[in-house]
Structures are given as C-alpha cells and as structure tokens.
Amino acid sequence: MGRPLTDSAALQADTDRLIYEQVFDNALVGICFMHERRFLRVNARMEEMLGYGPGELTGQSVRMVYARQEDFEEVGRVVQDFPRDNRYVHERPLVTRHGSLLWGLIAGRKIDPADPNSPSVWVVQDMSASRHAEDQLARANQRLEQIVQSRTLNLQKTNAALKLEVERRRDTERAMIESREKYRVLIRNIPLGIVITDAAGDFVEINPAMQEFFGAADLAGFDTLSRRTPCTVLRDGAVLSLRELIGTCSPSVTRRVEHLTVRWTQASGKPLWFDVIGVRVPVRDLGCAIVFLDRTEQRRARAREHSQQQQLAHATRLSMMGQFASALAHELGQPLNACISYAAGIEHRLGPELRTRPDAQEALSRIQLHLHQAGDVVRNVRAFIARHRPGNEEIDLDALVHATLELLQLQLRENGAVVRIAVDPDLPKLQGTRVELQQVLVNLILNAVEAMRGTGTRTPRIDLRVTRAARRRVRIQVSDNGPGVPPSLHESIFQPYTTTKSGGLGMGLMMCRTIVESHGGELELDNRRKRGASFRVTLPTALPAC
Template sequence: MTRAHAPIPAPVEAAAAIPAATAPPGLSPAVAIAVATAMVVAISVIDIVTGFEVRIGVLYLAPVSLVTWGAGRGWGFALALASTAAWTASAVVLPGFAHRGLALWDGVVLGATLVLFVELQSRLARALEHSDERFLRVLEGIDAAVYVIDNAGAMRYANRQLSRLVGEAATPTVETIAAHFTVQGERSGGAARPADWDDGTELANRSGDRRYVVQARDIPWVDRRRARLMVLTDVTARHVAQELQRNHQEAMHRTARVVALTEAASGVAHELNQPLEAIVGYNAACIRLIEQGGDLAQVRQAMEKCRAQAVRAGGILRQLRELTRRRTPEFAACNLNTKVRNALAWLEHELERAHVVVELDLAPDLPEVQADRILVEQVVVNLVQNAVDAMRDLPVTYRRLTIRTATEAGGTPCVRVTDRGPGIPAEVEDRLYTSFFTTKKGGLGLGLSICRSIVEMHGGHIGHGPGEHGGASFHFTIPAGGR
C-alpha cells in the first residue's frame, strides 16, 4: 500500500547561504539541534513501533522547522535528510508496501517536501532579517532622534542620533533624556518626563542653542504591548528663520510707524502746541493774580488747569514714544470700532488739512477681538492715509471717505475703508501688497505690505475691490475672540 502525502510545492530557486536565524525564545542553536534530533528519533521509534498503523511521518516537519529556525538553513537540510533516511529505513524494513520501490518513492517525496520546506522557511527568515535590517538602517540613518518607551517607562529602543545628542555611548536612559532636554514655549510648565511629551512639544538642549520638536505616537510593540514612539526633529534652522522673519516684520512695522508720524508731523505739532499755549496762558494768569494779590482759589484753579494741560502734553509724547519704540506685540481684548476712532483722532489734523470728510458707519454690536491695539490702529492709519492720498487731486467737494465696520458670516469682524479716488489700475493690482512697490511719488511702498503682515499675524485677511461710487475699497478681517 502507499502512504498519503500533501502536494509538492513548485521548485524554488536556490538561494545563497544566510546566517543562522535567531533561535526561538529560550533556546540556543545547540539546544535547538539537540531537541530536534531527539524529536526525529522519537518520531522514528513511534513509526516503527506502531507499524504504520499511526501515520505520523508528517510530524517530521516539526523538528525540521525547529532546527531550521534555531540553527540555520544548513542544519535544516541535514535534519531533513536524516528524517527522510529514518522514515525510508523504517518503510523498507517493515511490511506495508506492496513493492519496495513504492516505499523508496514515498521517501523521496517526503525528503523533497522537507527540503523545500527548509528552503521556504529559510527564505522567510532571511526576508524578515532583511526587513528588520532595512528598517533599522533607515532609523539609524535619519537625522532625527528616535526612541520607544513602554507603558512602564522603560526604554525599548533608541537610535544612534539620540545617543549622539545626549552623549551616551550605550543606549540612553529615560533619565538622561529628561536631563538633556527642557520643554519650551507654551508647554514649558508641562510634563518633564520624556514619556509624557505630547505631539508638537518644543524642546531645547541644555545649552539652549538647539531647538527640537516632538512627534509622538502610541504604537503596538513586538509583544503587542502598547508603547510610545517618540521622534525629536532638529528645527533650529527653522526657529532661527522664524526669528529673523519676526525681526524683519517688526522692523518694517516700526519703519511704517515712523513714516506715518513723519507724514503727520504737522498734526503732532498742532496737538502739542495747544496744551503748551494753554500752559503759558495759565502761568501768565497765575503770575498776574499773585502780583495783584488776587484770590488764592483763582490761582489754584489756574494751576490745576495748567497741570491738566501738562498731563495732556505728556500723554501725546507717550503716545509718540509708544508708536516708535521697539515692542513685542501684546494681544488683548479690544473693539475694532474703538481702534477706528483712535486712528481717526490721530489723523484728525491731516484730514482737516486735506479737506476730507469722513463718514462713519460702525456696527454697534461688533464682537471683540484679541489683537495688539497699536498694530491694528496702524493698519487703519495706513489705509486711511492711502485713501487721503488717492483723493488729493479731486475737487474738495468730492473728497469723501467712508469707514464701515460689520460682522461677516461666521461672526468675523470686518473693517472697510472706501475712497472716491481714481481706483486701482488693473496692471498694479497683483503687486499692491509687495514690499517697496508704490505708485505714490516719494512713497516707500511699505504701507499695504505691512498691513497684510499685521492682519495675517492676527489670523485675518486683507483684500480690496472697487468702491460703490468709484475709487477703491480696502477691507480687513480679524477673527472674533482670538487668533
């Protein structure tokens, strides 16, 4: 009789020798060889004792698989041949086949099956090793520092870049990572343990000259336990570029404020002249009252008025200093209607001198915004000054400026400044917000560029279009409540 057997897999191209695979957990290669050999002997003995009543030849796959995985491809082939020899010997010696040739043929089939099984398992092991090797080479080759921490806070993996950053020859520990980096920015008072750093956390090294950003993800580790993958990317160059950009924008903002003050110098002189003349007048009155022996109550009243005018002059000077000094943006709740009125008060003398009539249409229920009051007023000042310049060649009766505030869809406050000038030529529309581009004689070309940078810094948008009665209409929005 013949033994049943599984179909033989298609031939597989021979592969070069590969290193011995890693033994199963708890078994060294030597132990794997010994255990597999003992299993072959046991299966062979059982096969002989049962006289083929129990067909267990397929069990030879177990020791062959064990030794292939634990000791490598060569030992797998050796044990496959040994298993085939043991099975064939028992089949030839014991009755069970009508012809000895059938027994030999069944042995050949079993041997071929075991050999192909060894080859397939070896290729699988090699593919896994190569996959791990490629993965590790990628992790070791990138500039980012990568490490894995399990839920117990133990370090499971760290690449070489992390070791270079913390100066550790061996695998860095959680303690060395925590000692080397400090949390920066808005989360500086947050978690100090590396395992607790959230995605987007900013870090600095101990010397403070390098900046990093954290990318954190929860992942299943090799034993299916949860672990946390942490990637620290060096963003020092980006941080420096952002700082330079902020300094550049701040310099542009200061330049624009100085230019605006220069253009409104006569208005500033007028504003200061009034309280100074009043102070001179009140002082003269006080001297006259004292010389004439007047009522001290009148002298005190004149001195109080003199003091009030001095305070007013000091307020004007403080406003000048605040507009021109180097400052960090300070965001606070404010109303855009108030900013419009403050800007118009600052430009009052210039508007009078240009004979421009201002029409206000301010929404009474405009939501408050989180904004820097000086910078927002600067946007309104720039837009109003541009509108005034656009109408200088018009007859006086046509010089009308409209400022409207409204709440757009989504509750976003909007300010719109509309003039009746000649409008915006089509050929310059695409360059309006470009730095140093201007159509005004003697202009610097910074006004609209700075307006855009300020508005976008607040998370808003600036745009333009034709006015209702000709001219141009510029508008900007700032999100209600904050950026």
C-alpha cells in the first residue's frame, strides 16, 4: 500500500513541475532567475522583448540589458541588501540586443529570503506603450495649442484686413465717408470700442462701446480717465497709460496697421483683455481710428476649458489609483492569508520544540504579528476604496453632453467621426460629481472613435441618446457603427486588464463602471446589436443613501 502513494506523489510532483515550466515558458511577461546578478534561466517572453535567441542570456551578466551604468550600480546596491519585505520594484530603461530602448517595470524577490546568497526571481513588463501614450497625449496638447494660436493669428489677420477694406472704401467713397451723420451711426452701433484722433493726436470722438468698456460718461471724461488708467501690454509686459497706449497704436503712415494685445483691470479688480488695432484715417483733419476688440470672454472660456481638462485628468488619475490599489489589495490578501495559516501550522506542529526554544518562539510570534498587521493594512485599503462617495453637485445632462463634445471636438474632427445627439426635453437634474460623469462620457466616446479608426470604418458615426427611464432614472446610450465587441469578451469587458486595443491597459471600462455604480447607477453592454458597439448608462436622479 505504501508504493502507490509514493508513485502518486512523484506523479503529482512531475505534474506540478510541468505546470510551472509551462507557466514560466508561456508567460505574457518576462521572467528570469538570477544568481550573483547573472542569468540562470530566462523565459521566451523576456528573450523576445530584449531581442535575444533561446539561451543567449543564460550565464550572462545582467549589466548587458541595462541602458546605463548608474542604473546597474544603483539596483546592485539595493539587491546586495534586499528589502525586508523581500520585494523590490523599479522602473528602468533597458537596452535590447539591437540597441533600441524599452522602458521596463521590474519586480524581484529572493527565493530564500533567509539566505544572503539565495538566487532570485525577477518579472519584467514592457511599459514602452504606456510611455508612448503619454508622449502622444503631450503631442496632442501641443497640436491643440498650435491650432489655437493659428486661429488667433487668422482672426487678427481678418481684423486687419477688415480695417484695410474699410480704409479702401473710404478712399473710393469719400462722399459717403464725409457724411458725418452716417459716420456717427456706424461707430455708435458697432460692437467695437473706437477712438478717433485728429492730426495732432487729440481725441475727437469715442463711440458708446468705448464709453461702456472704460466707464466714461463723455469725451471729456474719457480724456481725463485715459491719463490715469494703466494698461499692461502682453507682448513685453510694459505698463502704459490708456492715452500712451492709443498714441503707440496710432500709425504715422497711411494703410499701416498697429496691433497690440493689452490687459486693463477695473476698479473692482476684474481684468479685461483687448486686441487694440490702430489705422490711419485718410480724411482731412483726422488722424487715426483706434479699435478696441474685447477678448475677455474668449480668454475666460479658454481658462475654463483648461481648468476642466485639468479636473478631468485629475479625476482619471485618482480613479486609476483607486482601481490599482483595490487590485493590489486583492492580490496581496491571498498570500498573506496563506502565510498566516502556515505560521499557525508551524506553531501547532512544533509546539513542544518551540517551548524549549524561546528565541524561535518569539521570532514566530513576531512573524504572526507582522502578518496580521499586513492583513489589517490590506483590509483598510479595500475598505477605503469601497467607501468612495461622489459629490453632490447638480448636473444638467444636456449641458454636460454638449460640453463633453466641445472638449473632444479635436479628436472627433481628426478621425472624421460624426456625432448625432438626441436629448429628451425637460430632463431632471442629476446629483453627483460632474467631472467624474464627464470622464465616463469621454471614455465611452473615445473608445468608439478608436475602435472605428482601428478597423478603418469608412463613415464613422456615434449616436449619443439621453432619455428618461423608469423609476426616476435617466439613461445615456453611446452607440457606434464600428466593429463591435467580440462575443468572447461580452462577459469580461468590464473586468480589469480586458481590452480590444493593442496598446490598451484594460482599465477604462472598469473605471467607468466603478464611477457609475458609485452614483447608484449601472453601466452595461448592449449585446443585442448586430453592428457596432453600444453601452448603456442608467443613473438615478438622486444619489443613493449612505
């Protein structure tokens, strides 16, 4: 009866070894064993990442894969005296056999923590795609800034061309321009601030818009105010009085246009921005027309958009941190529980021996104490993540949808995607965190855009519909005419690390579901569609009770 048990144990050991071999050889991340900083064994994935053939790294120094000597030395100092928790994680640039660089996330531990000369096992993940995505985002922001600058320049050129056209018409239609009544009607009703000077540079007329801009009751009051009102020229930071500014923008040559952008602060402390353009007036006894174009609202809109993007990015980072913390707490819980069980088993089986070895008994007690403390930390992290509560802002869904599309107009235009919107009238307001719900919309829309771009959809289209639902709820449906979600992923699409994109992390939809559920709602995949993908968000009009 003893021999079959022995054969069974040997068979099980061989089976376990084969399983470990298969896991090692077919892992999706690089894995290697090292001793004294030399490779003992390297799996296929790591050889593939670094460009080496089978067995070429075996016996070699780890120095050959570090891009920099200082990285190799710094890691060596840490490995020489391994951290107490027997775990070391770092990010370093690595060099492949062909000289190209990849960014590696490297984690290692000793096989026997008690043995200073123990071999160690290391896991290497290629993070180059993540770094590349960050670079692409930076380039996209740079392109956006260039587009804004280009549009501003085009608007300035258009305004200058308009002034030149007005001047040309004044030359060709002198009779009409010299008609004082028609001239006054023009400048009194135009939404631009205008100051007219004579040949000596004194003010002869201002229009109502200019009076409103600077709070002047009449021409005399404006003349007095102009001498003591400071304006800041944005080009070089120079501070000029309003009168000096007008003089600076008054060209001395016909058809020449002077242009400045200035900031003026009202007595209440509210800043105003103006584009100031000066043109020569080819009329006897007149000097120049100085035009003030109010740019305050455009600047504030750009500032609001920038602030909104920062809030959205901040919320994305916080949500990502929460998801990673939750996943890490889940993964650590199982080995901690196993360690606690093993320690309890040792104490039970070696109880008589431990009573004769108080030093070993104390060490085992300390091990159990630290394991329980680590378990408490893990449980606290998971409880903290679970207690997330959204804010209590009042959210207009119609306004939120249009603000989100305005935020994404560059990406939609670059990919030729058409968005069709249908919003039910008189929708009730929602309660929650506006930027988090906007993050959900951004993620769903960009997922659709990237899916259609990746498969070359000829006429990419996104349907965004917001409707009332039963039980005082609202529903947001985001659908596209792209390739759709493969049936094999219908059940796992919201799980972490599940993605249909080659460079995706598989965290976006998981974060979206977490946000929606924290608002008391549901995020679902509508798998009844035969073409494209459709995601449905259902939200209550009031936040759930704590």
